[in-house]
Amino acid sequence: MSEPRQLDVVLGERSYPIWIGAGLLSDSARWRRAIRGRHVLIVSNTIVAPLYLDAVRHGLAGLDVVSVVLPDGEQHKTLAHCSVVLDALAQQKANRDACVIALGGGVVGDLAGFAAACWMRGIDFLQIPTTLLAQVDSSVGGKTGVNLPAGKNLVGAFHQPRAVVIDTDTLRSLPAREYRSGLAEVVKYGAIGDADFFAWLEQHAAALIARDSAAVAEAIARSCLHKAGVVARDEREDGERALLNFGHTFGHALETASGYGQLLHGEAVAIGMLLAARLSAQLGRAPAADSERLQALLQALRLPVALPPGSNAETLLRLMYLDKKNLSGQLRLILWRGLGQAEIVPDVSDVAIRQVLQQA
Numbered sequence: 001m002s003e004p005r006q007l008d009v010v011l012g013e014r015s016y017p018i019w020i021g022a023g024l025l026s027d028s029a030r031w032r033r034a035i036r037g038r039h040v041l042i043v044s045n046t047i048v049a050p051l052y053l054d055a056v057r058h059g060l061a062g063l064d065v066v067s068v069v070l071p072d073g074e075q076h077k078t079l080a081h082c083s084v085v086l087d088a089l090a091q092q093k094a095n096r097d098a099c100v101i102a103l104g105g106g107v108v109g110d111l112a113g114f115a116a117a118c119w120m121r122g123i124d125f126l127q128i129p130t131t132l133l134a135q136v137d138s139s140v141g142g143k144t145g146v147n148l149p150a151g152k153n154l155v156g157a158f159h160q161p162r163a164v165v166i167d168t169d170t171l172r173s174l175p176a177r178e179y180r181s182g183l184a185e186v187v188k189y190g191a192i193g194d195a196d197f198f199a200w201l202e203q204h205a206a207a208l209i210a211r212d213s214a215a216v217a218e219a220i221a222r223s224c225l226h227k228a229g230v231v232a233r234d235e236r237e238d239g240e241r242a243l244l245n246f247g248h249t250f251g252h253a254l255e256t257a258s259g260y261g262q263l264l265h266g267e268a269v270a271i272g273m274l275l276a277a278r279l280s281a282q283l284g285r286a287p288a289a290d291s292e293r294l295q296a297l298l299q300a301l302r303l304p305v306a307l308p309p310g311s312n313a314e315t316l317l318r319l320m321y322l323d324k325k326n327l328s329g330q331l332r333l334i335l336w337r338g339l340g341q342a343e344i345v346p347d348v349s350d351v352a353i354r355q356v357l358q359q360a
């Protein structure tokens, strides 16, 4: 195994490493050091546990290790399943120096991280992300939480992990649709703040679709570097971090409208980014040619670019009013001035939003 790449999320005493490399699951000597106490609770799901739980448990020999295997899917990212994890910590008699390990995609990571934030008002947790989306986005930055039927991630906490262990070998078992969903969040980093990276993605779209290992490793590292920088500058989303929500006001509304079952998160974000780009053009804030470039890249990466059949503009608009970025009942959208230049825009009219939704 070659030496992994290390990036750091710099947050003073709560700074932590992100290790990226092939075969890291079996390099437990490296990541086990992040665990301070005796009690370890691994949270995974019915798909990931049979694939990788043994490897992780093997690295924890000598500790008191318990695992919770949740049902698979976004519809299970609920308070009820968070409660299952908390009950398991209680049964384990986990102390304040216990560590929760999130082994899985973003659903497991968000939920397990939130349980760690709640147990005894906050214990350590370690992210071992096994989807591309979780490796490039959700495992980094400490946004944890669960959904309510009313909306995405409406209950949660900022709680940073102790370390992020990205074993790129785990992507080998990831279904193609899930892999492509992760690429949407990769595109987001280029779209919001790095036109050079966007151009690199355009040039490497075929390699990424073919899962060329060098291209995938580069995309993961550049994404994590971008996210780590934003989180270090604005951990709690008082400003710049909101730009990471490009496409998400529309995207979360789409996910909620479908009951968290129809579109994957990255697919909803892909459609949402395009809607945000088109809305920016319609408002005269950005060149329409940049929306077309975004659409072409998303299509090259085989991501959806149109609303699912049966989508209702009024329902989506209503759901957008529960977005966490809104203030005093007013929408705050992330729009752009063009490639690499996202911005927070507070005063977009419902009429303009309806128009972009009805044309999609």
Ligand SMILES: NC(=O)c1ccc[n+]([C@@H]2O[C@H](COP(=O)([O-])OP(=O)(O)OC[C@H]3O[C@@H](n4cnc5c(N)ncnc54)[C@H](O)[C@@H]3O)[C@@H](O)[C@H]2O)c1
Pocket: 045, 047, 048, 051, 072, 073, 074, 077, 104, 105, 106, 107, 108, 110, 130, 131, 132, 133, 134, 137, 138, 139, 140, 141, 142, 143, 144, 152, 153, 170, 171, 172, 173, 174, 175, 178, 181, 182, 264, 265, 266
């Ligand atoms: N906290 C954040 O900053 C943040 C950022 C982006 C997304 N999210 C959240 O992340 C979630 C989406 O994450 P996701 O796309 O990873 O979805 P997911 O966790 O549902 O995983 C996708 C699917 O892949 C399976 N899977 C996971 N790893 C696998 C592997 N190696 N091999 C085979 N199958 C595997 C899962 O069981 C699931 O069926 C959403 O809830 C979203 O809101 C959070």
Ligand SMILES: O=C(O)C(=O)C[C@@H](O)[C@H](O)[C@H](O)COP(=O)(O)O
Pocket: 137, 141, 143, 152, 153, 185, 237, 241, 242, 244, 245, 248, 324
């Ligand atoms: O880390 C962030 O900040 C993000 O916004 C990353 C998003 O990709 C992610 O989907 C996040 O969970 C959305 O956060 P939310 O605050 O809109 O729920």
Ligand SMILES: [Zn+2]
Pocket: 137, 185, 248, 265, 269
């Ligand atoms: Zn996202």
